Amino acid sequence: MPTSAFLQSLGITRPTAILDAVQARQNIRHMAQKAAQANIRFRPHFKTHQSAEIGQWFQTEGVTTITVSSFSMAHYFVEHGWQDITVAFPVNVREMDAINRLASQIQLGVLVESLATIDALQRGIQHPVQVWLEIDTGYHRTGLVWDDGDRILSLVRHLDSVEHLEFTGILTHTGQTYYARSRAEIQYLYQETTGRMQSIQDRLQQAGFSCQISIGDTPSCAVAGSFAGIDEIRPGNFVFYDQMMYQIGACRPDQLALAVACPVVGVYPERGQIVVYGGAVHLSKEALVETSGRAVFGYLQEIENGRLGRIAYDAPVISLSQEHGIIDVPPAMERKVTVGDIVLISPVHSCLTANLYPFYLTLTGENISRIR
């Protein structure tokens, strides 16, 4: 069945997040098996899907430990039965009540990187929490600079003296892999990160502290051959992947599991464009910059045999307003598209796109709810 007819058969009338559940489950299984073979802890980041039902797919693969990026997200997953959660975001000390509520209910892990935060926790914390020291291994977003060993050791010593704060290990997000241009470059950055983390671990162990290592970015976890020296991985995006991940070599096109269905509202032969009901509030404004310098917000994609299929790289989304998306289409494609058709768009960044929807619709017509 052609893509538009298939999507119409699902009852779609407005912009809708479409999930290839078969592929998402394969992505989950593949990463879970990779972690199991390496004999390390798999603590997937649930900020990408933020769905209790998709969480169950991880449980099926034996996952019991997860990562989230806010206390409210942690609260949602606790309500859905999760008992061991790391909030992989520097502690927001204004939410001390939420921290204590969670720490009283589950095994809670938090991220710390400054004396100011440790002091605030010391004043407010009432229950044991696992504390990870966040390390900046080169991304320069958050974390202690990896080669400032004196400061890192001093913070661990300080942590060790505070009741309820249980130093667990060092954690990093190697976000620089998202700017890589090849699998080889991702592999290089992964090795560099691992080396930097192990140098800290050595120093802390020499000072008498046992110290786990946690790494988190999807590109590293997708590309790394083994995880020697690592204790846990926290990838998130891999559950859906997206055009950004494909472009840097972190996934194959057939691993993409999320797309957005959009009704066509205008066809413009004189410009070689179509316009869809599907804008920045349906795709997000995240862009890929093509080698030509043009910013692209997604590409048309087909449904093939009831699964997400071919991606039309000759049909990019080149402009987004709040609710309109403008798509350049080649003449042959344009002649086939009419007002009232529904097209499918493969997004640039699945995490930000998913965040804009209250639910996912699977290709077999099931609604998969998300956090609201």
Added chain:
Amino acid sequence: MPTSAFLQSLGITRPTAILDAVQARQNIRHMAQKAAQANIRFRPHFKTHQSAEIGQWFQTEGVTTITVSSFSMAHYFVEHGWQDITVAFPVNVREMDAINRLASQIQLGVLVESLATIDALQRGIQHPVQVWLEIDTGYHRTGLVWDDGDRILSLVRHLDSVEHLEFTGILTHTGQTYYARSRAEIQYLYQETTGRMQSIQDRLQQAGFSCQISIGDTPSCAVAGSFAGIDEIRPGNFVFYDQMMYQIGACRPDQLALAVACPVVGVYPERGQIVVYGGAVHLSKEALVETSGRAVFGYLQEIENGRLGRIAYDAPVISLSQEHGIIDVPPAMERKVTVGDIVLISPVHSCLTANLYPFYLTLTGENISRIR
């Protein structure tokens, strides 16, 4: 009271949309008075605020006609008592049920620009609707090209033959004003648009059709001195304005009515940066490109005398992840900021930012709900 203390006194612990209600109401009153003085219809676009309560502030100013950008948004405002609504988005023919339901309840206006859409309406429409022909006056997003008079006249003739479709006039969104670099350029584009719309109106009137003219962009409506020859205006963004509107000269800094409160989670003296809990899912990825070529996602702003105040253009948000925002800050400011403080960010595009929140918090601590 300093900004952080003031925001803490409001009980803020997480990223929160902050509304200067006094300023938003002044913005509403100012635009309503401008329309009244010009003796034209004011049909504000509610896609910016999407709030029943803010809608009431318009009612106080005598507004009874509104614009929205989707049938679901129309449905929300019908539920809150609005009876005359134009859906200023090319008709999505897949939502015929929604169109008929709305058309049976209220005075509904829709946008048409193609024979395909008219044919679909002809097959499905069961109640009278006002039809606006959308005209492309140079923005090249949607609409009939303004100088293709033959095609426009032919579509109006066709429309005229279809039961329930009541041709009302021509409508345009002069989106090119958002790329203007001065008030003079906005004024020029407004005059150009008006001239183009009037040339169509003349032709249609010569052919025996009465034809109103509706224009819609906030920059034109904010800058235009009078509205000679125009029948209605549909600005939306002006209720809050934003950094983009300020940069192009469409508003003054003191007219900005929306900002985002974000807890500080990291301070990095070695980089001259702070990191806040406030990322792409709290601000949107809409960026301004500064003359240096740097993309900026917002600027720090102060609270002064309980109102939105000074904007720190030396403290830009230079990077956003899903939940993290990185802000460059000058040394003097950085020395004053600590983990646990709450800072305020003036967003680049208030419509997209507002869309990410379930409610607004006013500076007097009131919750103003939004569509969910």
